[in-house]
Amino acid sequence: MEMRRLTVAEVHAQKVAELGLDSSALDLTSTEAIAGALRRMASVLCPCAGSTLVRGAVRPLRGLVEDLEVFKGMVVETLEAMIAHGDILEQLDVEANSGQGASTLLYAAPASFVARESGSVILLGVTHDQLSALPDEIAERVEYVRHFRRLSPLPGEDLREELGQFGLVQVSYDRWLKAPRPETPDQHLSGVNRLLEAAQPSRDVPGLLILDPERPVRYYHGRWIEVQSQSGRFVGRRDQAYGAMLWSYVQLCNGNPERLIDFPVAGSRWRGCDEAWRLQMAIDAQRGYPQRLKVRSGPRDTCVIEFFSPVPMWARRRLDAVGEPVSCSGCLFAYKLPQAECAEEVRFIHDKLWLEELPEV
Numbered sequence: 001m002e003m004r005r006l007t008v009a010e011v012h013a014q015k016v017a018e019l020g021l022d023s024s025a026l027d028l029t030s031t032e033a034i035a036g037a038l039r040r041m042a043s044v045l046c047p048c049a050g051s052t053l054v055r056g057a058v059r060p061l062r063g064l065v066e067d068l069e070v071f072k073g074m075v076v077e078t079l080e081a082m083i084a085h086g087d088i089l090e091q092l093d094v095e096a097n098s099g100q101g102a103s104t105l106l107y108a109a110p111a112s113f114v115a116r117e118s119g120s121v122i123l124l125g126v127t128h129d130q131l132s133a134l135p136d137e138i139a140e141r142v143e144y145v146r147h148f149r150r151l152s153p154l155p156g157e158d159l160r161e162e163l164g165q166f167g168l169v170q171v172s173y174d175r176w177l178k179a180p181r182p183e184t185p186d187q188h189l190s191g192v193n194r195l196l197e198a199a200q201p202s203r204d205v206p207g208l209l210i211l212d213p214e215r216p217v218r219y220y221h222g223r224w225i226e227v228q229s230q231s232g233r234f235v236g237r238r239d240q241a242y243g244a245m246l247w248s249y250v251q252l253c254n255g256n257p258e259r260l261i262d263f264p265v266a267g268s269r270w271r272g273c274d275e276a277w278r279l280q281m282a283i284d285a286q287r288g289y290p291q292r293l294k295v296r297s298g299p300r301d302t303c304v305i306e307f308f309s310p311v312p313m314w315a316r317r318r319l320d321a322v323g324e325p326v327s328c329s330g331c332l333f334a335y336k337l338p339q340a341e342c343a344e345e346v347r348f349i350h351d352k353l354w355l356e357e358l359p360e361v
Contacts, residue, residue: 008064020131021144029065034078035087035147042088042108043128050079050106053088081147084313085320086124086176090271103243112169113151113159114176114321121159122321123149124171133166145324173321178269178314180278185285185354192279195261196233196249202260205250207239211280217291218308220332229255235280247272249279274312278353281309285354294331294358295346303342306331311353318348 006014013023019036026033034057041056058072065071082088089107108126111133115121123142132139143150153159160170208227211234215223224237231253237245238260247263263272263279284291294306305319308331319325322345323337337345349355 011064018131020139020142028061029071029074031074031078031146032144034075035082035144038075038079038082039087039108039126040131042106043126046088046108046126047105050076050090050104053106054079078147081316081325084316085148086171086317087126087147110169111167112171113163114171114173115160116173116321118152119157119159120150120152121163122176123151123168124176133168134163135166138162138166148320148324177317179318179352180270180314182351185282188278188282189286192249192261192282193233195265196251196259199259199261202250202257205238205248205257205260207245208236208248208250208257209238209245210234210236210250210252213280213283213287213289217284217289220309227252227255231255235276235283237276247276249276271313273310274314277310278312281353281355290354290356292358293346293349293355295342298326298336298339301339302336303339304328304334304336305342305345305349306334307355308332311349315349315353319345 009027012027015028016023016026016030016033019033019040021030021032021036028034028037037057038053041053045052045056054072054075057075058068061071062068079088083090083106087109089109090104091107092104108128109124111123111125111127113121113123127133132142134142138151141151143152151159164170209224210227210230211223212225212230213223213234215225217223233249233251236248236250238248238250240246249261249263250257251259263275264270265275268275281291291309293308296304296306298304304326305323306328310332319335319337322341323335326334326336328334346357350357
């Protein structure tokens with residue numbers, strides 16, 4: 001029997017189809033396919049470090065993508081989105097050597113779902129040893145939008161009951177969202193300041209960067225600066241011996257660290273970056289220069305909400321539940337939502353993160 005070598009395009013189509021996706025519309029570099037590959041890798045490799053999962057998804061595509069480093073960046077970005085969404089869980093490695101600094105491991109979340117009032121569901125987690133826990137006739141109806149999956153009911157169909165019969169666990173909206181309790185910026189900042197004031201005096205902090213509250217809130221990356229002669233309290237990041245930089249809150253006097261706490265604080269259920277980003281939002285709001293969002297009209301009865309700074313994982317989960325990420329220039333990221341959902345989401349973001357809407361020009 002004569003063997004035929006597959007073209008790159010044919011390999012893409014075959015592997016995309018194996019992930020349960022539309023090979024006529026997607027290839028292996030699409031976010032949907034990357035997310036599918038990461039779920040498959042997670043079912044085999046987890047618990048593991050994030051770098052291990054990234055390598056598992058990138059290495060098989062040597063020779064199948066034009067720029068492997070660019071593709072790796074896409075995989076890292078997609079993995080971060082999946083962690084925020086809840087497909088993959090990030091937890092501290094309790095068995096790690098404490099002398100080497102904090103480290104995290106990734107775990108595949110169990111196959112589960114979150115139900116919405118409309119009757120549709122958001123699918124979460126990873127199924128071991130198979131592509132989907134759902135039968136083919138239901139799996140074919142799953143809508144893949146970037147890194148998340150959504151399923152709408154047929155007339156008269158109760159997806160909660162039906163998915164439960166197939167072994168998927170229902171997760172309540174509040175538990176999945178993991179949003180903090182309502183509070184004002186002053187209340188939030190006061191609570192974190194008490195923790196800082198109770199911290200032991202700090203010594204030299206290597207590799208410290210801080211978020212400059214004086215710089216424009218609409219350019220997040222430009223707000224990060226090296227410490228010079230600043231005095232005050234700042235959200236920061238610092239080096240550690242092993243692993244990624246730690247998120248911190250530091251008190252400086254003429255550029256010298258006096259006290260410091262790291263995020264996440266003890267007993268927190270949020271990631272360090274989530275706590276740091278929300279703290280900076282409280283700082284900006286208290287100073288009278290709150291972080292901003294922009295709302296504009298989208299196509300066919302939709303709106304687009306544009307963000308200029310990162311938001312915590314629990315806020316991204318809510319946005320994923322009601323809309324979808326879209327490419328947008330001039331902002332850090334954006335979501336497209338049904339117009340009917342827009343006002344409620346803007347109100348939620350204002351109440352929880354203290355962002356103010358930019359006035360229409």
